[in-house]
Amino acid sequence: MTLSEKELDFIFREVDSYMRNDKWDILSDIFAGFITHFNDISVDIKLTYLVASFPGANKIQHRQEFLELCRKYHENERLWKGLDRK
8 A cells, every 4th residue: 555645644634733732642642552453554655644643752662662563573773773762
């Protein structure tokens, strides 16, 4: 599944809005849900949420765990490179 430009923009705006409004709990819940439903989510969506959430990565629970799952099950390391924020 490839996301359209409109869909990508929506995700970036949504994530940015949550971060600007300190809604870290919502973002944490999103990533927890991604872990639970990992196999049902396309690589495009996984990557888009990880990139969009990068500025607040340290404040989002479950994000690092989700990133590690992505690395484990989608072996193209170049996709996930630079998305850690420790």
